[in-house]
Amino acid sequence: MSLLKVQNVSKSFGSLKVTNDLSFELKRGEAIGILGPNGAGKTTLFNLISGDITPDSGEILFNDKSILALSSSDRCVAGFGRTYQIPQPFEGMSVFENVLVGAVYGNNYSEKEAEELALYVLEQTGLIDKAEALAGTLSLLERKRLELAKALSTQPKVLLLDEIAGGLTEQEVFELIELIKDIRKAGVSIIWIEHIVHALLSVVDRLIAINFGELLIEGTPEDVMNSSEVKEVYMGIE
Known part of the structure; x- marks a missing residue:
């Protein structure tokens, strides 16, 4: 179908x-x-x-x-989730906060549910160790992973x-x-x-x-x- x-x-x-x-x-x-x-x-x-x-x-x-x-x-x-050809992170926010934005606004979740989803997606995309890093400090691969994580956080x-x-x-x-x-x-x-x-x-x-x-x-x-x-x-x- x-x-x-x-x-x-x-x-x-x-x-x-x-x-x-x-x-x-x-x-x-x-x-x-x-x-x-x-x-x-x-x-x-x-x-x-x-x-x-x-x-x-x-x-x-x-x-x-x-x-x-x-x-x-x-x-x-x-x-619908989407990545962009040029990664567009919120550079002054942490990696976790970037993903949390998608988890909050892409779902009708409570704060706790959104945080749990954001952590899951960071684990899934290999970014959990970078959760507290500022998005603006990431390498290109990490930015690509974050772009993907932001899209996945909307489920x-x-x-x-x-x-x-x-x-x-x-x-x-x-x-x-x-x-x-x-x-x-x-x-x-x-x-x-x-x-x-x-x-x-x-x-x-x-x-x-x-x-x-x-x-x-x-x-x-x-x-x-x-x-x-x-x-x-x-x-x-x-």
């Missing part, structure tokens, strides 16, 4: 059409990867799903109900990952992959935008390639990566 449906969604900024009649579905427990060159409309797609921007046309359904009228904060409470049903592996070393990417696999095992459905293709291939069930805001091809990772469309548009191979 589909958890999320994006149906014929289009979005333009002035004369520039960044998403054009795009449709796909995300099943419960599934992880899908989004491929595409820079400027293909990948992050705009996430902005449309998370409610940061509104489509010009089309529909977005969550549990078969439209979410277009919901604000980004309401979508967070409904079950999402759908997790949107925007190039979370970018800028990391190979070892750090491997550590991140293992963490995301654990998140999948917990039942969270994932949509992952990533340029580090081997990371995607280690996690996702299905790949979707887009270009100029349009669906190029979707299918199994093997079929998509071997397709002439992806080789030509994404890899520059004719």
Whole structure:
């Protein structure tokens, strides 16, 4: 059964059409990867799903109900968590306080319940030893983990990952992959935008390639990566 449906969604900024009649579905427990060159409309797609921007046309359904009228904060409470390509911690707050914000505002929890959830998520993401450190002092990998922890603290049903592996070393990417696999095992459905293709291939069930805001091809990772469309548009191979 589909958890999320994006149906014929289009979005333009002035004369520039960044998403054009795009449709796909995300099943419960599934992880899908989004491929595409820079400027293909990948992050705009996430902005449309998370409610940061509104489509010009089309529909977005969550549990078969439209979410277009919901604000980004309401979508967070409904079950959407998101990371951003550039980590955006509250640098003057501790790591624990950063995660506590999500635990409080993403759930109808008491203070004690929110604190317990924040500690659990810090343990889950390998940041428990950094709980009292200021977020502004973290390394890049730690910032990426904190970005993920903030998203997980809202207890999402759908997790949107925007190039979370970018800028990391190979070892750090491997550590991140293992963490995301654990998140999948917990039942969270994932949509992952990533340029580090081997990371995607280690996690996702299905790949979707887009270009100029349009669906190029979707299918199994093997079929998509071997397709002439992806080789030509994404890899520059004719």
